[in-house]
Amino acid sequence: MRVVLMGPPGAGKGTQAARIAARLGIPQLSTGDMLRAAVAAGTQIGRKAKAVMESGGLVPDDVVVAVVASRIAEADASGGFILDGFPRTRAQAEALNAMLAAAGLGLDVVVELAVDEGALLDRITVRAEEARGRGEPPRKDDDPTILRARLNAYRSETAQLVKYYEETGLLKRVDGLAPIDAVTTHVARVIGA
Ligand code: AMP
Secondary structure, eight states: OEEEEEOOTTSSHHHHHHHHHHHHTOOEEEHHHHHHHHHHHTOHHHHHHHHHHHHTOOOOHHHHHHHHHHHHTSGGGTTOEEEESOOOSHHHHHHHHHHHHHTTOOOOEEEEEEOOHHHHHHHHHHHHHHHHHTTOOOOTTOSHHHHHHHHHHIIIIIHHHHHHHHHTTOEEEEETTSOHHHHHHHHHHHHTO
């Protein structure tokens, strides 16, 4: 099964994608995690992505599309995957369609975690506090000012994709503000897992 999980920053995509991936036995492909790993490793991709990620903007499409194309080609993704945080622009969505179509494949379902924006700042603040509580540094972009930039990027680029996937009939909407277990149950139901 090939699934896309969408939603604004702080909507719980990472948590839900991990749970659904474990349930379905397919990998969770998080472009945010892949890019953070590239930044930490100091690769060429990481060097291209670092400043824009720290400012809350979007990494250029060609960089992200190349990362996803090579990850999707790995053996563990041959039986399906759940994409978390990709696509985020119309160009990325079209590139994803093209790479899947080239292999005779397509997406099965796109899930939007719908979350009221007012709740997101609280969630990001809690996420940063939890990281500190574990003795880990919080993500640099889990900060109120940068969250604003990330929300702007979501509104100006990614929100339109919801409409695009709605038109293709692939979109399912789930209330992302419900308790975590209820969200997982609902996501699993809408994707038929
Ligand atoms: P995330 O962990 O999904 O919130 O992503 C963290 C940051 O990585 C984002 O704010 C972007 O700077 C970058 N990023 C992740 N996925 C993408 C994507 N599909 N397109 C562009 N930038 C991305």
